[in-house]
Amino acid sequence: MRNTLKTVLFVAAFSPALISVGVARLFGGSPFWDAIYYVAAGLIGSLMVVYVLTALKWRGEEFPFAVRKIESNDVLLLGVVVTYIFPFLARASDITVGAILLIGCVVWVVFWLTDATIPSPLMRLVGYRFYKAESANGMVYTLITRREIFDPRDVKTVKRISGSMLLEIVE
Structure with a gap:
């Protein structure tokens, strides 16, 4: 189940690209109804990010976490933002639903089979930050939190999203 949440969270991060396709x-x-399907799918996908984060907040497995070293992981955000703008550069009128479904399936498989994570611009817009956090035993995790972390010792309790991703719940 954890892998599903991680995969949904990051595949949904590409939802604004569908909105870009609709607007383009x-x-x-193109006819209004042709474009509105893309916009509606993008909005629904964007709401999935909020749903997954809320589900994790209420039902996630909570455990103490000691961080030895932490660094920002927001630099990859730029690459994802480019995917939102790409439909305008690649003549979005030529993009078909089949192509989008194929790309979506490939992205789903990549995120499902790997521990790769990318910072989500949607999550950044709602105030989440991404960090690469090394635990006391040397494991490296992607830590997602709503606050800026200056001292690794400030991180006390997290919830597990997947084997390599943690969500800090700040009360």
């Missing part, structure tokens, strides 16, 4: 189709002269 409108500007490209």
Whole structure:
């Protein structure tokens, strides 16, 4: 189940790209209903991020966590933002639903099979930050939190998203 949450969380991070496709189709002269399907799918996917974070907050497995070293992991955010703008550069009117489904399936498989994570611009917009945190035993995790961390000792309790991802719940 944890792998599913991680996968949904990061595949949904690409949802604004669908909104971009819909807007580009409108500007490209496509029919309104053709464009609105993309926008609606993008909005629903964007809401999935909020749903998963809320579910983790209320039902996630909580445990103490000691951090030895921490560093910001937001630099990858730039690459994801480019995917939101890409439909305008690649003539979004040529993108089909089939192509989007194929790309979505490939992205789903990649996130499902790997521990790779990328900072989500959607999560950043709602105030979450991404850190690479090394635990006291040397394991490296992606730590997602709502606050800026200056001292690794400030991190006390987290909830597990997946084997390599943790969510700090700040009360």
